Amino acid sequence: MTTIEEFIEIHGIKMKECNKIHQSPYMPDFKGDHWEIVLHMPGKGINEFVTYFSKxxxxxxxxxxxxxxLDCIASDASGYENSNSFEDWANDYGYDTDSRRAETIYHNVKAASLNMKNxxxxxxxxTLLWEPERM
Structure with a gap:
């Protein structure tokens, strides 16, 4: 079993940009610190991944x-990949299946997962989702 750090080294992933922003578009009510992140991996057709991250x-x-x-994205993506539907995902995470907010979160996780896969x-x-030890 590898660690996230070993996975990063094997694939040459670097943080190209880490810009502090006032608010994450995905977490408008979250009081914390927010960044727009650009990850870069050399030698690929799609060699940049842009995401928002909050602490x-x-x-x-x-x-x-x-x-x-990467650990945060892998955690979210594994939950998405393990679900068969929005309803399945919502039940796993304790969301009301009638909630528009929950459905928006689900679609954001789905988009981030597909972008990470690309x-x-x-x-x-x-490998990222299922093999490395989690932080």
Whole structure:
């Protein structure tokens, strides 16, 4: 079993940009620190992945690491991949299946998961989701 850090090294993933922003478009009510992140992986057709990342105020503005970003995305993506539908996903995470907010979150997780799969390639994506030890 590998670690997230080993996965990052094997695939040469770097943080190209980490820009602090006022608010994440996906978490408008979350009080914390927010960043727009650009990850870069050399030698691929789609070699950049753009995402938003947030941390609670207890982190006092400390920039996220590539490990933290990938671990968070892998956690969300594995939940999406394990579900058969929105209703299945919502039940797993304790959301009301009639909630528009929950459905929006589900679609954001789905989009981020598919974008990560396109960025890494199917094999590396599967490895990221199921093999490394979680942080």
């Amino acid at each position: 609670g105020i207890g982190h006092k503005g400390k920039r996220p690491t590539v490990s933290e970003v 960025f890494l390639g199917k094999e590396a994506y599967e």
